[in-house]
Amino acid sequence: MSTRKTSTPPGRAPSPRTRRAKAPADAASPVVAAQPQAEDLLRDPSLYLNRELSQLDFNFRVLAQARDATIPLLERLRFLCISCTNLDEFFEIRAATVRHAQDFDVPLAPDGLSPVTVLRRIHERTAELVDAQYACWNDVLRPALADAGIRVLARETWNARQRRWLRAYFREEILPVLSPLGLDPAHPFPKILNKSLNLVVVLKGRDAFGRSGHLAIVRAPRSLPRIIRLPQRVSGGEHDFVFLSAMLSEFVEDLFPGMAVRGAYQFRVTRNSELIVDEDEVENLALALRDELVGRGYLRAMRLEIAADCPEPIVRDLLRNFDLPDNAVYRINGPVNLNRVIQVYNEADRPELKFPPFQPRQLAGSDAMFERLAAGDVLLHHPFDAFTPVLELLKQAASDPGVLAIKQTLYRTGRDSPIVEHLVQAARNGKDVTVVVELRARFDEEANLGLADRLQDAGVQVVYGVVGYKTHAKMLLVVRREGRRLRRYVHMGTGNYHSGTARAYTDLSLMTADPDIGSDVHQIFQQISGLAPAIRLERLLQSPFTLHDGVLERIEREARLAASGRPARIIAKMNALNEPQVVRALYAASQAGVQIDLIVRGACTLRPGVPGVSDNIRVRSIVGRFLEHTRVYWFGNDGAPETWCASADWLERNLLRRVETCFPILDPAIAARVFREALQTYLDDNTNAWELQADGSYVQVSPADGEAPHSAQSALLAGICG
Known part of the structure; x- marks a missing residue:
């Protein structure tokens, strides 16, 4: 057909x-x-299919891209890393939601599956996915990368020269920031940060104080790079890398002088990352979120990843410590932080192994956006069309003497966003600028708190949205005086005001001076920032x-x-x-x-x-x-x-x-x-x-x-x- x-x-x-x-x-x-x-x-x-299992299944489709030989090699590596990062977020949010439903007897979803059943099937399906991810890495991508001159060196392949350099690097750059903790009655099991790299070390012998060794925990601070690039003069290859986890395992005995290391097993725990703030009970949402963010990395454990060869008694001890059931452990045939290999994609200067670069289409007439929109609506299809006209509209509005007010929603913007620069400049130029910042944008809460502070310092009126309802709408409104009348210019989109994702996500933007749409957007902003009653919109659905x-x-x-x-x-x-x-x-x-x-x-x-x-x-x-x-x-x-x-x-x-x-x-x-x-x-x-x-x-x-x-x-x- x-x-x-x-x-x-x-x-x-x-x-x-x-x-x-x-x-x-x-x-x-x-x-x-x-x-x-x-x-x-x-x-x-x-x-009805189960939502969580359907979401989990999406990652098999992403992983299929990593196996597709028609895709450039480093892009396949990127897809593998995306599937791993997606799986992290799945446990942080979706699996955590199911566990919450189990604890609090939440009514069943339309599919009728109990939380216990869903968690069991999540474990079964995730085990299949993890096996497939590491098979893809160990059997397909790692050898293919090596053939292409990009080597991620396993411990057993290090030659004498590489080993000398790596040991020196470990002693000079890594060992000084490590704080191993021997477990005994005076040193209980430490708090383990969400998704951090750790080693559980089995020891034999006595330390300087005569204490018998048994188990110790080595936590890798997040300040340490998870992938170390070897100098070409040492390794002979231009793109040779080593996992930090491999270095920790190889040189861990340096942390315990006088004692024998009988085993060192990397592990990683994934925790619930859903912040819960009772907005009806707090006077200041921003302050409450700041308090919650402090403890986010230590919320309830959801998943334990551990080296495949770790002895069962140690696994049992870790499960008890993290209060996890048997179906929350995943034995890993490789580094527990496999998604960190994305650094290889970023550092390898091999354009022939990546998608060819492209230049998005530029909008004609974007140097005069008000005149362009007055002549008719504009559609932008990102990333095929540049995000530049949206930035230009805001930039021109910030300096245009006829512009009286700018209103915008911000859900995710990215660091050093030109959007924020233009809003700040508009406020400094005397425009009335109102920005609805959604503080509860998942995993961007801290960034958005800082963004709100910066905007407020510049004189922007910042609104945190509506209690109980995340503001996910994407709207920009510019009010401009033209002769004796005011005219509204609007941008609305399916995606965030983020220049980076505008090059990586497909989204649509509509830019218009339609008076009905402008009036509707104005009313929605009034509703969000004030205490307006229900409104009747002419064009939009809300x-x-x-x-x-x-x-x-x-x-x-x-x-x-x-x-x-x-x-x-x-x-x-x-x-x-x-x-x-x-x-x-x-x-x-x-x-x-x-x-x-x-x-x-x-x-x-x-x-x-x-x-x-x-x-x-x-x-x-x-x-x-x-x-x-x-x-x-x-x-x-x-x-x-x-x-x-x-x-x-x-x-x-x-x-x-x-x-x-x-x-x-x-x-x-x-x-x-x-x-x-x-x-x-x-x-x-x-x-x-x-x-x-x-x-x-x-x-x-x-x-x-x-x-x-x-x-x-x-x-x-x-x-x-x-």
Whole structure:
């Protein structure tokens, strides 16, 4: 079957040839075919995949990139590291959430699995993933890198000259900052920082005080590099590296003079990292968060990684110390901090082993953004289009004498952000600048606290958002006096105001001077910063008020069209999907005959292809060079399509417990471009796509016989979509 590439929505997405991937751990759940129009059957737990297991399964698709020989070698290494970092965050957040549900008897999710069952399946599936990660490193990437002249040297391969240099480096640079701790009644087990590198050392003999040695803990301070690069004059290779963990294991006896080291085993503990602040009980959210951040690295343990050859009694001692069950330990055949090998990617100056660089398209007329937007809306598709026009709008607003006010939301910005520089300059130039800083942006809390302080010091009015609702909306509003009237200029996007991620994530930006959109954005800012009542918006949908209902209404409208014999179509692209009402609405629409295509990068709790329930629903995930981050909702609407972009996924938290925005694409030409670039080309992808099956497994798509390969991201980079 050949892949169709059209600029108008087809009746059904093409189905290129596929290869089956291994089913996730919950694939054994029975799939029950519900009868049409039976609402109770649409709640049957067997119709829902588990969110945590679905999220975990995403990392197998990332790891598949590391195994793909068609991808440049160092990029494959990067994908391996991404899968490892993702797994860390999974345990810090998702697995910790399940453990919390177990402790506090939280009601079951729609899939009906108990927290105990989910934790057991997480362990089983994670064990498979960890084995696959280290097999990829030990058997595939490490040898391939060595063949390419990039060596990560194992201890047993060090020659005499390398060993001399490494021992000298250890004694001069590492040993002085180590503080080994012998375990005895006077020295109980120390606190172990989240994701830090540690060694448990087995000792024999007596120290200077006559104390018998048994066990000691060596903690590697975070100030130490986890990968050490050897000088070329010593090693003979230009790109030779050694793991810190290997050096600690090899030279650990230097820390215990006069005693015999019988074994040294690296380990690492992953802890819950979800900060919990009772916002109703604190007078100052920023102060409360600062207090919570102090102890974040020592919250409840969730996972223990330890060397594969560590004796079982020591493993038992560590599990007891961290209050972990047996299904929380993972024996590692390699360094426990494998994600740190990303340093090799960063330091190896081998451009031929990386993706070729690209220059994003620049917007014509961006040197005069107000005039450009006054002439019509602008769509930017990042990273293929430069983020520069967004920066230019803010920069020009900061110095334009006609600009009176600037309002912006900041969720993640990155260090040394030019966005912040322009906001500070605008305040210094006398503009009224208001910034909504979301202090609870996960893992960016500390950075955002510092950002808020800096903005306030510059005279910016900083708002921390709404108690109980994270402000995840991406909005920038500029109010400018033009003659006798005020005009509003707006930027809205699906991604953060972060120049770095704008080159690594796919996202859409709309820049407009539409008065209705400008008025809506103004009202939302007033609502966030003040104590405004519910508002009626002309153009936008907003969480937690109208977005959820708006999505349901449009899904149900397509269902009514299909039931009446009219063409009905839904295409949506997002990062994750789990909101039960939306899933049920999609099932009902499928039963009515609506053709539905969902492009969901990560977790998806909907089961496609269930007879009588979701026969007309197809779900695919795209994993490629760039992280897919765009949120687009498209509804056929009986020949008058509606195209929406949003900051929100179809997750419970986004639709019901966050401040989010969803904005329409009103210009027909721009709407056609969004359909072509953000939806159709991804439905046509037969290179980087994975299709979700009814049993929860993913099948990798490949071109049919005689069919040309098509990668959506490659086509967008080449500017050949449509």
